[in-house]
Structure formats: structure tokens, C-alpha cells
Amino acid sequence: MGKGGRVLCIITPYVLTIASLICLIMVGLGCTNSSSGSLNNLYFFRANLQNVTESSEVQSGVDQALDKLGQANIHVDDGDIKTALEQVQKQLGVTVADYYDIGLWGYCQGNITKDNKYDTSKCSKPKTEFWFNPMEVWNLEQTGLQNALPDGMDKALDVYKKVSKWMSVAYIIAFVATVIELVVGVFAICSRWGSCVTTLISVVAFLFTAAASATSTALFVVILGLFNEKLKPFGIVGSIGKNIYAASWLAVAFSLAAALFWLLSTCCCSGRSPYNHKNRAGPRPVTAEKTPYTYEPLGPYDNNQANTSYPPLPPQSRHNNAYEPFRHA
Structure with missing residues (x-):
């Protein structure tokens, strides 16, 4: 079969590795560009505050006058997140967005139009080990309303903060290992030893891609249940994205298939010619001595x-x- 057969044997896992890398890139680009509608649809979790923002806009003229004079009696009960967000808008003049989408490296926010379309206004600057801190984003700390979150949310946020850091690291390792797999895969054309080394790297890439995908899925599913249990009574609803999970798990599938084909390339298609003599047309001559x-x-x-x-x-x-x-x- 020779070198030509060796090249054909390597093409399949190489293409699968490229597909896995593209899916990982899509996961990383989610919620990073406010002007891109396709990238804005790549999010792990969405917090919908439309009911809170609509109710905060309905304010009597007396309340507005008192707010301007600084005579408004501000009191928020423990766990009353809805009233706390209304007071944030009154005190700081900061408009709370209708929704917040959480991605891998940052979040995006925007408003919901009358025809129920999500119009993204801005996205945060991407950073590693990102986690969405509602106390900071919703200005609850700045207004001294740290007690606004319901019971149990503080512990849940602490767990989310720690797990999200591991999730970010896992995605980074998966991305780097996949890139190295592509580079080393070029040398797999030359010999089975190259395929052996590439197979080991592909296994590492697959394990971290699977770990990152499983972590993100489990993490935000748990947050969704707790979020809706604690905050839905106040008009704040959470939901899970679909596109980013599809991209992440497709990366896992492509990575697994690539690892299997890399392993197969170590057992066949050596790349050596079956004959080492010059006459390749006929059988090898037999000489008698x-x-x-x-x-x-x-x-x-x-x-x-x-x-x-x-x-x-x-x-x-x-x-x-x-x-x-x-x-x-």
C-alpha cells in the first residue's frame, strides 16, 4: 500500500480532530460579541428578568418625587430580590436588563422587544475562570442589598464559582490538547510510532473534552433547578441553552471517533513497500547458489x-x- 495508503489512513482521524476543534471554538466564542446573533445564541444559562423590569417601570408620581428628594423609605426584606432590583434602579438610575446570558468566558445582556425578540445590548469582556456573580452584575453589593438573595443561594453561588473555574480549565486543556493532536498527527503519516504518540494525545483531548462537557451540563442543570425554585416566585426565570451544549457534546463525539481511528492507524497502514528490490512488476527472483x-x-x-x-x-x-x-x- 505504501505512503499513499498511509496518508489515506490518517485523513479520517485528522478530519475528525479538526471537527472537534471547531466545536470547541464555537463553545469558547459564545457570549463574546454583542453584534453577532449566532454567537449570542451560544449560552449555557439565561436569566430572564423581564417581569421585574416591567414592574419597576410602573412607579407612581409620588414615589418618583420622593426618590428625587432622597426621602424615599428604602426597605427590603431578606430574600426579596424583586424589591431589591427595583431599588437598585431607583437609587443608581441603572436599568436592569431584561435578560442575562451566561457563556464560558463572559455574559451578555439585553432587552426583549414587543415581538418577543432578544436584542443584545452589550457583552462583558472575556476572561478565564469566569463566573456570573449576580451580586456584582445587578449592583446589589453597591447598594448594600446583599440580603436580597433567598436562603441557600449564597452556598449555591459559592459552589458554582468553584466548579466553573474547573470547567474553564478543562475546556482550555481540551482545546490545547486538540491543537497538539493536529500538529503531532502530521508526523503520524511517516510511521506507526507517530500514530502511537498521536493516539495518546487524542485520549487526553477526549477525556478533558468529555469532562468539561459533563461538568457544564451537570452544573447548569443543578443551577436551573435551584434558580427557578428560589427566584421564580419573584418573577425571575432561568432557562438552559441548547446550541452550546450541542456543540460541546459534538466535540466529545468527534474527539472519541478521532481517538479510535488514531488507534486503528497504529495497527495497519505501515507505509512501507512490500518489496525492496527494483523490479516491482513481477515476483521476486530466486537465485541459486x-x-x-x-x-x-x-x-x-x-x-x-x-x-x-x-x-x-x-x-x-x-x-x-x-x-x-x-x-x-
Whole structure:
């Protein structure tokens, strides 16, 4: 099969590795560009605050006047996140967005139009080990309303913060390992040893891609249940994205398939020619070699021909030609 067959054997896992890398890139680009509608649809979790923002806009003229004079009696009960967000808008004049989408490296926010379309206004700057801190994003710390979150949310946020850091690291390792897999995969064309090394790297890429995908899925599913349990009574609803999980798990599938095909390439398609001689059209010629110290017959002895090299036959043996001289090879 030779080098050509070796190249064909490597193409399949190489293409699968590229597909896995593209999916990982899509996961990383989610919620990083406010002007891109396709990238804005790549989010792990969405917090919908539309009911809170609509109710905060309905404010009596007396309340507005008191707010301007600084005479408003601000009091928020523990766990009353809805009232706390309304007070944030009154005190700071900061408009709380209708929704917040959480990605891998940052979040995006925007408003929901009358025809129920999500219009993204801005996205945060991407950073590693990102986690969405509602106390900071919703300005609850700045207004001294740290007690606004319901019971149990503080512990849940602490767990989310720690797990999200591991999730970010896992995605980074998966991305780097996949890139290295592509680079080393070029050398797999030359020999099975190259395939062996590439297979080991592909296994690492697959394990971290699977770990990152499983972590993100489990993490935000748990947050979704707790979020809706604690905050839905106040008009804040959470939901899970679909596109980013599809991209992440497709990366896992492509990475697994690539690892299997890399392993297969170590067992076949060596790249060496089956013949090492110049004549490749026919079968390999077989050469015979004489064995040393053997004798060959000279043929029947002719009594009429003089032979100066050997003595003549004895008289008693000239008629039956029983004597046949041999020569040394």
C-alpha cells in the first residue's frame, strides 16, 4: 500500500480532530460579541428578568418625587430580590436588563422587544475562570442589598464559582490538547510510532473534552433547578441553552471517533513497500547458489579423444565405461 495508503489512513482521524476543534471554538466564542446573533445564541444559562423590569417601570408620581428628594423609605426584606432590583434602579438610575446570558468566558445582556425578540445590548469582556456573580452584575453589593438573595443561594453561588473555574480549565486543556493532536498527527503519516504518540494525545483531548462537557451540563442543570425554585416566585426565570451544549457534546463525539481511528492507524497502514528490490512488476527472483566442495560430471569418456588432463581409463574398464572422472567445482 505504501505512503499513499498511509496518508489515506490518517485523513479520517485528522478530519475528525479538526471537527472537534471547531466545536470547541464555537463553545469558547459564545457570549463574546454583542453584534453577532449566532454567537449570542451560544449560552449555557439565561436569566430572564423581564417581569421585574416591567414592574419597576410602573412607579407612581409620588414615589418618583420622593426618590428625587432622597426621602424615599428604602426597605427590603431578606430574600426579596424583586424589591431589591427595583431599588437598585431607583437609587443608581441603572436599568436592569431584561435578560442575562451566561457563556464560558463572559455574559451578555439585553432587552426583549414587543415581538418577543432578544436584542443584545452589550457583552462583558472575556476572561478565564469566569463566573456570573449576580451580586456584582445587578449592583446589589453597591447598594448594600446583599440580603436580597433567598436562603441557600449564597452556598449555591459559592459552589458554582468553584466548579466553573474547573470547567474553564478543562475546556482550555481540551482545546490545547486538540491543537497538539493536529500538529503531532502530521508526523503520524511517516510511521506507526507517530500514530502511537498521536493516539495518546487524542485520549487526553477526549477525556478533558468529555469532562468539561459533563461538568457544564451537570452544573447548569443543578443551577436551573435551584434558580427557578428560589427566584421564580419573584418573577425571575432561568432557562438552559441548547446550541452550546450541542456543540460541546459534538466535540466529545468527534474527539472519541478521532481517538479510535488514531488507534486503528497504529495497527495497519505501515507505509512501507512490500518489496525492496527494483523490479516491482513481477515476483521476486530466486537465485541459486552453488554449494562449496561439490563435483560435476564431465560426461562420458571418449576413448578416441586424447585427454591430457586426466589419465586414460584402465584397460579393464574401457568397454563398459564404468569409470567416470569428476572435476572439482
